[in-house]
Amino acid sequence: MKKQIFTGLQAGFVFGIITSFLFLIGFTGTAAQLLQKTLQDGAIQFGPGLTSLMLNMLLFLGLVGIWAGGRGSRRPEKDADNLKQALAGGATAGLLHGLMVAGLAYGVGVLNQAHIHMSDYLAEVLPDAVQLFLLGLPPLQAALLHFSLLLVSGAAGGLIAFYLGKQGWRSALKMRWQAMRSRIEDQPKLQKMRANRAFRPSVNAFLLLALFVIPLVAGNYWNYTLGTVGIYVLLGLGLNIVVGLAGLLDLGYVAFFAIGAYTVALLTAPAPQNLLWSFWVALPIGVVLAGLAGILLGVPVLRMRGDYLAIVTLGFGEIIRILSKSDLLTPFNGGPKGVLDVGGPNILTGILSTDITFLYIIILAVFLIIFVTQRLQHSRIGRAWEAMREDETVAGAMGINTLQHKLMAFAIGAAFAGLGGVLFASRNQFTGPEDFNLMVSINVLAVVIVGGMGSIPGVIAGAFVLKGLPEILREMENYRVILFGALLVVMMLIRPEGLLPSSRRKLDQQRDQTDEPDGQEGPQQ
8 A cells, every 4th residue: 555655646746747837838728728629618607707718727637637646546466456555546646736736826826916927937827827727716715626626536537547457448449449440351342352453553543633632622721731741741751761761860850951942042032142043953953962961961970879970960950050040141041031032833934833733742742752762661772771770780790881871861861851941942932040940850850750760651640740730729839849748758658669650660569569578567557
């Protein structure tokens, strides 16, 4: 029992810090607004001063409290049937969680009554957010309400985790899903269709047709959003070669993206160089220059490994960004103001500058890069990259020229980023230093990791999750960095191989799970 109480105290302390942090960054109010939109309830009044928004915030806090109680009720396998211990762990977590949040509510309420505005120190803690958190009540009453809610929800979380863990619900759901999938796949008609040679080409043709029809029925906003996702697919596919296949950690990937963008901007824009070249001429030049930059960076640094390589590439990306906003280079590249009126693609005398036509060009570029990536991945070069990723020393001993293959991976990945930069600058008709900060490299790396390193479908899925969903949930824009970090942590804990991992990653994961010694499995939920 003592061990269970200690586990509950740990969970309560951690979730108390998390809940306090969420309030201080204004996320509790944002979560309440999202729940209100999801449940489609307006500004309904429930009694004096209690609105639906406040109830939704209480619902959010209650869900967090249930989560805390579930974590506090974790127990060894030998105690899996002890209901008393599960309840004690959940209630203990709820007790400490509630005390910490109640203390926060009381302190905030006292400061609010003293007319001390927390927004002067924490920008997100606005007066409306404080009133929402206090539910329009005096500090002591609000603190007691939060304490009661989290104590009850923690105990409920312990009970829920006990009964769900006892029934083995994860295994049951997985077995049911596999059985349903087997029944569907074993249908004679479906097997006959899949045996037909024309089945796969027909499916691919249908998907291709759908891709080219969607831009016609979607509006300009969605075409622009899908174009952004497509550009990040291009960037993700390039970084996937460097990180996912060759195993080289590159944190300065945005530099090659910037080289492609500035190349097309300087060659096609009327200022500052007034060259006014055609987009179709500037496109291959931007790709080639980005690839050459990858080689020039790779020659001196690719003898490094791991963290050292990441630090050097990070520095290279920052050097490119700082040079792009340097006053000294303003006559050459526009400096901090960037380059306006970047030229777009044209056919004969027509300028293709609409979101629909750009989306079609991006889709064609994605298909081209996917084809090239697949051919490389299943070639001798791709197998050499994978060998280096698994063990560079052994790969070198087997006769693989590791430096040459590293340079090839860097050059090809950089060229793909240059293509993305060309399309990005041309579509926006502008490029500037603020488009190429460190977060672009972090975003692309997150796309590869979340989707599944070494997997082309995984990169596409990661781009839609990390770039498409934030456009739908605009309220989450201010918390994108936090969500990225949280999502990466969750992915590493729950699905380290990614959303759609490659077949090799799946086999490695299954082998690791099979090789685990008895008694070393993770804690029961």
